[in-house]
Amino acid sequence: MRNIDHYIGGGAFVSGARHHDVFDPNNGGVQAQVRLGSRADLEKAVAAAEAALPGWAATNPQRRARVMFNFKALVEQNMEDLALLLASEHGKVVADARGDVQRGLEVIEFACGIPHALKGEYTQGAGPGIDVYSMRQPLGVVAGITPFNFPAMIPMWMFGVAIACGNAFILKPSERDPSVPVRLAELMKEAGLPDGILQVVHGDKEMVDAILDHEAIKAISFVGSSDIAEYIYSRGTANGKRVQAFGGAKNHGIVMPDADLDMVVNDLAGAAFGSAGERCMALPVVVPVGDKTANALREKLVPAIEALRVGVSTDAEAHYGPVVTAAHKARIEQYIQMCQDEGGELVVDGRGFTLQGHEEGFFIGPTFFDHVKPSFRSYQEEIFGPVLQMVRADSFEEAVRLPSDHQYGNGVAIFTRNGHAAREFAARVNVGMVGINVPIPVPVAYHTFGGWKRSGFGDIDQHGPEGVRFWTKVKKVTQRWPDGSVTGENAFVIPTMG
Numbered sequence: 279m280r281n282i283d284h285y286i287g288g289g290a291f292v293s294g295a296r297h298h299d300v301f302d303p304n305n306g307g308v309q310a311q312v313r314l315g316s317r318a319d320l321e322k323a324v325a326a327a328e329a330a331l332p333g334w335a336a337t338n339p340q341r342r343a344r345v346m347f348n349f350k351a352l353v354e355q356n357m358e359d360l361a362l363l364l365a366s367e368h369g370k371v372v373a374d375a376r377g378d379v380q381r382g383l384e385v386i387e388f389a390c391g392i393p394h395a396l397k398g399e400y401t402q403g404a405g406p407g408i409d410v411y412s413m414r415q416p417l418g419v420v421a422g423i424t425p426f427n428f429p430a431m432i433p434m435w436m437f438g439v440a441i442a443c444g445n446a447f448i449l450k451p452s453e454r455d456p457s458v459p460v461r462l463a464e465l466m467k468e469a470g471l472p473d474g475i476l477q478v479v480h481g482d483k484e485m486v487d488a489i490l491d492h493e494a495i496k497a498i499s500f501v502g503s504s505d506i507a508e509y510i511y512s513r514g515t516a517n518g519k520r521v522q523a524f525g526g527a528k529n530h531g532i533v534m535p536d537a538d539l540d541m542v543v544n545d546l547a548g549a550a551f552g553s554a555g556e557r558c559m560a561l562p563v564v565v566p567v568g569d570k571t572a573n574a575l576r577e578k579l580v581p582a583i584e585a586l587r588v589g590v591s592t593d594a595e596a597h598y599g600p601v602v603t604a605a606h607k608a609r610i611e612q613y614i615q616m617c618q619d620e621g622g623e624l625v626v627d628g629r630g631f632t633l634q635g636h637e638e639g640f641f642i643g644p645t646f647f648d649h650v651k652p653s654f655r656s657y658q659e660e661i662f663g664p665v666l667q668m669v670r671a672d673s674f675e676e677a678v679r680l681p682s683d684h685q686y687g688n689g690v691a692i693f694t695r696n697g698h699a700a701r702e703f704a705a706r707v708n709v710g711m712v713g714i715n716v717p718i719p720v721p722v723a724y725h726t727f728g729g730w731k732r733s734g735f736g737d738i739d740q741h742g743p744e745g746v747r748f749w750t751k752v753k754k755v756t757q758r759w760p761d762g763s764v765t766g767e768n769a770f771v772i773p774t775m776g
Contacts, residue, residue: 280310282456284319284480285463287326288473293319298453298482303369303600304590306638310367312456315481317488320448323477324494327419327446330474335416335444339393342442346390348469353383356465360458364429365591367455369600369640370553372592375430382434384723385741389442395746396443408758414750416444417496417520421489423510424459425502426452426602427556427662433459435727436499437476439745441466445497449478450489454602456480490514497749499740500524501558503660504686504732511735522736522748526660527558527688527729530681531717532703533566533575534674534694541715542693543578547597549691549717550666551586551644554598558733559689559711559718562661563650565671565680572670576625576648583626583644583666590636600640601663607640610663614645617656617667622647628664652680660686674699682708688729691717710734 282300284291296314301307334342353360361375368375388395398412422436429451437447451459459478466476479485489495490513497520500510504525514521531549533542549561564579566572589596601607611629618624628643642664650657650667657667671677681690691713692703700714710729713719721727721742728739738748 282310282312282460282480284313284315285460285478286323287477288467291322300367300454300456301603302366303602303640305636306604306640310457312453312480314453315479315485317484319479320485320488320492323448323479324419324492326474326477327448328494330472331418331446334446334472334475339396342444343390343392345470346386346438346442349466350383350386350390352465352469353379360430360461363461364455364458367457368426368429369591369602371596371599374553378428379430382431385435386438388723388741389438392442395743407760408756410754410756412752412754414746415753417749417751418445419448419494420445420497420749421448421450421495423450423486423489423498423500424452426454427553429455429458430462432501433462435741439741440749441471441475443746443749445749446475448495449476450481450485451478453480453482491517495519497521507735520748522738522740524729524734525732526686527733528563528660528684528686529559529561529689530563530565531561532677532690532692533564533571534692534696534699535568535571536695537693538695539575539578542575543582545717546579546666547582547586551598551664554601554642555664556601556662559720561691561717562666563657564666564668565677566668567671567674567677569670572668576668580625580646583646586644588631588641588643589633598664601642602640604640607642610642610661610665613656613661614665617647617650617654620654620656621651622654622656622667623649658685678703678706685731686729686733687731688733689713689719691719
């Protein structure tokens with residue numbers, strides 16, 4: 279049995295008797311065990327980080343950027359091995375796993391430009407002989423707690439910018455698919471990162487609470503469910519930490535009567551069912567405006583859904599693979615039954631799907647409901663699986679109101695040929711990320727990512743300029759170089775710039 283250990287101080291660290299099984303979702307078997315750490319293990323990681331931090335923080339940004347350039351090259355060289363490893367633990371198909379790694383690399387590319395991103399502000403002559411300038415400095419030892427659904431992308435979103443800014447980073451990845459985060463840390467060392475600057479600790483709630491409570495950890499970034507995000511934010515900020523905590527989602531796709539329905543169907547197939555729907559930016563709700571639009575869309579959508587190929591992760595022809603665990607599969611099937619019991623019309627039922635030779639795998643076929651109502655609990659909550667719900671809207675106003683009133687506010691998309699409708703929708707909808715004829719509106723790495731309402735706790739988003747803000751503190755300097763000594767009564771008066 280393969281053991282997955284902590285990565286502390288530049289190498290594998292073996293500690294503790296508690297383990298968590300890591301499954302192969304394609305066949306349901308246990309392929310490895312990951313060690314679950316304790317507060318004592320975190321103490322070792324923090325000590326190593328504190329020892330390495332001064333030297334790394336004092337390294338000039340250009341040299342830190344060179345490490346990022348080296349890391350980018352190494353990840354690209356190891357892309358196929360990383361994708362296969364990721365797919366074997368998560369269940370997403372290999373092509374999707376490559377995309378997971380690549381989207382993380384795009385933030386690393388942004389981090390390669392850290393010398394420019396860290397430049398402060400400068401005002402010459404703010405007062406008589408007085409100049410004012412600012413500088414961005416690292417926070418110190420920081421941490422990230424990441425989910426199972428993007429075991430490469432989200433860790434790189436966090437540690438890429440944090441480390442480039444001069445911090446030491448402790449990563450606590452999901453115990454469901456922990457191998458890729460450890461491999462990324464190994465590649466960072468190979469790229470030239472000093473030991474102790476990027477470390478990986480594994481664990482459950484005990485480790486999470488240890489991170490939240492440790493006085494040496496200055497900031498925490500989290501992605502996961504909304505209830506846990508709220509807990510992370512509340513406990514972390516109560517302990518004086520800077521916290522960004524991103525939660526769940528129920529993203530809507532609004533389909534206007536003038537939309538290109540062939541394009542919509544193609545986009546929905548990928549956005550709703552890609553990665554088995556295990557994405558916080560998936561599109562699990564489609565909102566056609568008017569029954570005519572809804573009926574026409576349904577007529578095209580059903581055969582497209584029925585034609586989707588579900589297969590093992592290494593099947594190059596598969597559109598998506600299994601979900602991550604048997605427990606998650608059971609949870610999704612409970613939501614399917616719930617929606618049916620609430621009165622939703624089950625048009626395509628993905629339950630009972632099996633794959634010959636992989637009968638014990640965690641597979642669910644694509645599922646589609648029509649006539650779902652906003653009052654349904656299955657609509658109000660995040661399913662996080664290959665389930666698409668159609669909620670029919672009578673008007674544009676109702677289509678704006680549905681995602682705006684929902685408890686989640688991560689992403690939304692509108693499909694239309696009407697520029698005025700798109701502009702009006704983007705301005706009015708109460709959601710953090712908007713796509714116009716773009717089904718998964720994840721911003722590029724040099725912009726920022728983050729949702730609203732119960733999709734995001736904290737006021738600073740991830741990566742891009744907001745990421746630099748989150749992982750640094752600003753020091754403001756007011757300087758004067760007088761010709762003579764500072765004496766007299768003016769020395770006791772608060773200075774002004776007049």
